[in-house]
Amino acid sequence: MTWVLVTVMVVATALSDLLQSYEMKRAGAQSVGARGVGRLLRMIVERRYLLLSIVCLAFSFFAFMALVQAAPLSFAVPVSAASFILETVLAKVLLKEQIGARRAAGALLVLCGLLALGR
Amino acid sequence: MLLIFLALRAFGNLCLAWGTKHLPETLAADPMVYLRSMLDPAIALGIVMLILALLVRLALLSVADLSFVLPMTAVGYVLAALMGKVFLHEVVSPQRWLAVALIFAGTALVSSTPQSTTPPRAAGRVEGSK
Numbered sequence: 030m031t032w033v034l035v036t037v038m039v040v041a042t043a044l045s046d047l048l049q050s051y052e053m054k055r056a057g058a059q060s061v062g063a064r065g066v067g068r069l070l071r072m073i074v075e076r077r078y079l080l081l082s083i084v085c086l087a088f089s090f091f092a093f094m095a096l097v098q099a100a101p102l103s104f105a106v107p108v109s110a111a112s113f114i115l116e117t118v119l120a121k122v123l124l125k126e127q128i129g130a131r132r133a134a135g136a137l138l139v140l141c142g143l144l145a146l147g148r
Numbered sequence: 149m150l151l152i153f154l155a156l157r158a159f160g161n162l163c164l165a166w167g168t169k170h171l172p173e174t175l176a177a178d179p180m181v182y183l184r185s186m187l188d189p190a191i192a193l194g195i196v197m198l199i200l201a202l203l204v205r206l207a208l209l210s211v212a213d214l215s216f217v218l219p220m221t222a223v224g225y226v227l228a229a230l231m232g233k234v235f236l237h238e239v240v241s242p243q244r245w246l247a248v249a250l251i252f253a254g255t256a257l258v259s260s261t262p263q264s265t266t267p268p269r270a271a272g273r274v275e276g277s278k
Contacts, residue, residue: 091182093164094168094175094182094185095168095174095175095176097164097165097169098165098169098174098175101232101236101238101240102161102162102165102232103228103229103231103232103233103240103244103248104232104244106224106228107225107247110254110255113254131257131260132258135254135255135257135258135259136254137254138250138253138254138257139250139254139258140254142246142248142250142251142252142254143251145243145244145247145250146244146248146251148243
């Protein structure tokens, strides 16, 4: 059950970030000010992918709640870093971002950490 | 501001963990159980703290660079392990500390990479830069 929750949480987080990044890049640069926040809120309602990303975020949070109930906190929070690996892969494949050596090394370190955490 | 953010997030997670562990019901696929659980004081407090943490992070981002803020938030993984050990009396084995250290180093490294590697596309309408 623990690993099902971890999977739901990580996949939902990665999907949410991916959708947000994709849709916001399409929307162009935004400002964060008194008016900027209002416009951001309107965008969330108007742009389908942003709305979907919020739904994913909700799933991820509920999975985290259930995970933190069943598993130790010192496991639940670090294991959520698995989304970094999935996001790095998806960013390269789907968003065509360039993955530098530092980022690849970072993702690899996280992977080692997860392996140590998992057993 | 950074300290407030880290503290809010860490204690928010702690409240959430403590609250859910003391629930009479198991959180599963039933949405009603989640809604009921949010009435629990500890869980509600945890959620409020996490929302406040998000707002403080927004304010922090307005005065500090993202490439500074992101590696700092990686400290959260270490704090979570500490919180679990100190307040929830979890047994954190040396191997788990190693795992947390690796994840901390990895996320700090990933977060400190250049912020944009894709060329801006001309198709998007650029707002806010006027």
